[in-house]
Amino acid sequence: MSTQLHDERLRLLVDAGIALSSELTLDALLQRLVKTAAGLTGARYAALGVVDASGKALERFLTTGIDETTRTAIGDEPVGRGILGAMLRDPTPLRLTSIAEDPRSVGFPPHHPPMTTFLGVPILLRGTVYGNLYLTEKAGGGEFTDEDEELTRLLAAQAAVAIENARLHESSTRWLRQLESLHEIGNLLAGQIELDPLLGLVAARLRELIRARIVLVALVDRAGTLRIAAAEGGDGPILVGAELANDRSKMGAVMERRRSELVDVLSADPEVEREIAERAGIRTGLYVPLVVDGAALGVIAAHDREGDDPRFDRDDLRVGETLARRAAIAVDLARRVSSDAVRRVVEAQEQERARLARELHDETGQALASILLGLRSLEQAVEGESAHARIAAVRDLVVSTLHDVRRLAVELRPAALDDFGLEAAIERLVETYRDDSSPRIDLELGLGSDRLPRDIETTLYRIAQEALTNVTKHARGTRVSVLLTRTERSAVLVVEDDGVGFDSSVAAPGRLGVAGMRERAGLVGGRLRIESGRAGTTIAVEIPL
Numbered sequence: 001m002s003t004q005l006h007d008e009r010l011r012l013l014v015d016a017g018i019a020l021s022s023e024l025t026l027d028a029l030l031q032r033l034v035k036t037a038a039g040l041t042g043a044r045y046a047a048l049g050v051v052d053a054s055g056k057a058l059e060r061f062l063t064t065g066i067d068e069t070t071r072t073a074i075g076d077e078p079v080g081r082g083i084l085g086a087m088l089r090d091p092t093p094l095r096l097t098s099i100a101e102d103p104r105s106v107g108f109p110p111h112h113p114p115m116t117t118f119l120g121v122p123i124l125l126r127g128t129v130y131g132n133l134y135l136t137e138k139a140g141g142g143e144f145t146d147e148d149e150e151l152t153r154l155l156a157a158q159a160a161v162a163i164e165n166a167r168l169h170e171s172s173t174r175w176l177r178q179l180e181s182l183h184e185i186g187n188l189l190a191g192q193i194e195l196d197p198l199l200g201l202v203a204a205r206l207r208e209l210i211r212a213r214i215v216l217v218a219l220v221d222r223a224g225t226l227r228i229a230a231a232e233g234g235d236g237p238i239l240v241g242a243e244l245a246n247d248r249s250k251m252g253a254v255m256e257r258r259r260s261e262l263v264d265v266l267s268a269d270p271e272v273e274r275e276i277a278e279r280a281g282i283r284t285g286l287y288v289p290l291v292v293d294g295a296a297l298g299v300i301a302a303h304d305r306e307g308d309d310p311r312f313d314r315d316d317l318r319v320g321e322t323l324a325r326r327a328a329i330a331v332d333l334a335r336r337v338s339s340d341a342v343r344r345v346v347e348a349q350e351q352e353r354a355r356l357a358r359e360l361h362d363e364t365g366q367a368l369a370s371i372l373l374g375l376r377s378l379e380q381a382v383e384g385e386s387a388h389a390r391i392a393a394v395r396d397l398v399v400s401t402l403h404d405v406r407r408l409a410v411e412l413r414p415a416a417l418d419d420f421g422l423e424a425a426i427e428r429l430v431e432t433y434r435d436d437s438s439p440r441i442d443l444e445l446g447l448g449s450d451r452l453p454r455d456i457e458t459t460l461y462r463i464a465q466e467a468l469t470n471v472t473k474h475a476r477g478t479r480v481s482v483l484l485t486r487t488e489r490s491a492v493l494v495v496e497d498d499g500v501g502f503d504s505s506v507a508a509p510g511r512l513g514v515a516g517m518r519e520r521a522g523l524v525g526g527r528l529r530i531e532s533g534r535a536g537t538t539i540a541v542e543i544p545l
């Protein structure tokens with residue numbers, strides 16, 4: 001250290017260091033720093049320019065010595081051109097006798113007070129430039145001295161430590177507050193087992209926590225399609241239901257990589273889907289995958305932080321990741337509960353159908369059969385043409401009712417399915433649809449001799465049944481083909497008609513058939529695809545074995 005430093009100035013420096021380190025909020029600290037630097041060096045004006053994340057421009061500019069009126073008259077804060085820019089490129093102390101005479105100077109804006117002498121000193125935080133202290137107009141008209149430069153460097157070194165502390169303090173108090181909220185949200189999530197309100201809660205709370213303008217949650221459905229399932233804020237809600245290409249959208253890419261990401265400028269990121277960004281008018285993004293046991297369920301995206309700077313920072317990302325971990329578990333649980341509930345309903349339905357089928361067969365069927373026997377003895381006991389004719393009419397009615405009851409019992413629970421397997425059951429089913437008014441049915445069976453697992457047989461049977469019913473009810477076609485086959489790893493059912501077709505992308509309200517087919521296929525891990533148009537409808541189910 002230079003021995004030229006006078007004791008008095010050294011004492012001032014030590015005091016300044018203590019004062020700086022006692023400031024815990026960054027704003028107050030920086031303002032005090034500028035004032036202290038001016039006081040220590042006798043500069044009329046002092047400023048601190050804080051460098052932005054790019055390192056090439058200033059994001060904040062604090063001053064002392066310039067009153068409010070002058071400041072307003074000058075207008076926009078400097079962003080870092082001229083001498084200020086020179087110091088951004090070369091962060092070493094700089095001393096000038098006259099700013100205007102330096103070739104790098106770009107001059108001052110109108111209404112700017114005249115400034116001649118200059119001393120600039122960088123503030124380095126762990127080797128990177130945090131900002132620069134600029135001092136001008138040394139009192140008495142002289143130049144800044146070696147001693148001024150050394151003092152300012154010492155002050156900058158002390159300030160660096162204090163800034164780091166204040167930042168840590170601010171981010172830890174913020175984190176503490178966020179942790180408390182996260183904890184509370186975690187409890188709320190654990191209590192919510194219905195998926196839609198759960199996703200709404202996740203989106204709303206994340207939006208509050210990191211002050212995002214819009215939060216979107218996208219989930220992958222059973223068919224593997226990534227779709228926006230919940231949205232909060234701005235124009236977000238109009239995007240609900242939008243499908244995202246797994247390989248051509250930012251959310252899809254983040255999900256594939258299972259790694260969270262910050263994007264400062266969406267328009268500069270080739271992975272971002274233009275259409276979505278434009279529809280929602282979003283500029284920045286924070287993306288976090290929803291992962292449980294290594295499997296990705298979806299992605300949460302937050303856009304445009306509120307305030308001056310729309311970018312999110314590492315702290316926001318940490319909040320997003322913490323929330324996403326809990327949300328992913330809750331989503332997984334909610335899905336399991338709901339598919340469990342569906343499975344139980346379907347099972348109960350099958351049992352009830354089996355019971356009804358037995359009853360129809362055993363009770364009603366047997367009763368009708370005994371009526372037939374009774375009619376026969378009646379026929380022998382009575383005489384007369386007209387009596388016989390009447391008995392014959394009653395017998396025909398009973399025979400046809402017995403036929404109906406049997407058909408109903410087969411539909412409810414095909415005994416053939418349990419006893420002879422899926423192919424036999426489908427053959428019988430098709431028989432029941434063959435009559436004069438129905439379209440022609442072509443049946444192709446290729447399952448082979450091995451039986452499929454019981455739940456898969458029931459599933460395929462019920463889907464074939466619903467598909468055939470729909471063809472007779474809605475298709476108005478002339479032919480339908482039913483194909484049942486198996487490959488090495490899956491069983492496949494295709495029902496194809498040449499009827500009028502329908503729009504399968506819109507759910508039919510209050511109708512259960514198509515939705516039920518999908519649910520049944522999903523329960524055994526299968527997929528149902530519907531292609532429909534003017535040439536007819538194809539329903540294809542593939543169930544992995």
Ligand SMILES: Nc1ncnc2c1ncn2[C@@H]1O[C@H](COP(=O)(O)OP(=O)(O)OP(=O)(O)O)[C@@H](O)[C@H]1O
Nearest residue numbers: 470471474475499501502508511512513514515537
């Ligand atoms: N093969 C088909 N050809 C033409 N339209 C069809 C076909 N299958 C279904 N649809 C249309 O899709 C709609 C939904 O079918 P879905 O099976 O869900 O309901 P539904 O048959 O009307 O009633 P249910 O709940 O009793 O099955 C039908 O109302 C019909 O308009």
Ligand SMILES: [Mg+2]
Nearest residue numbers: 466470513514
């Ligand atoms: Mg139907």
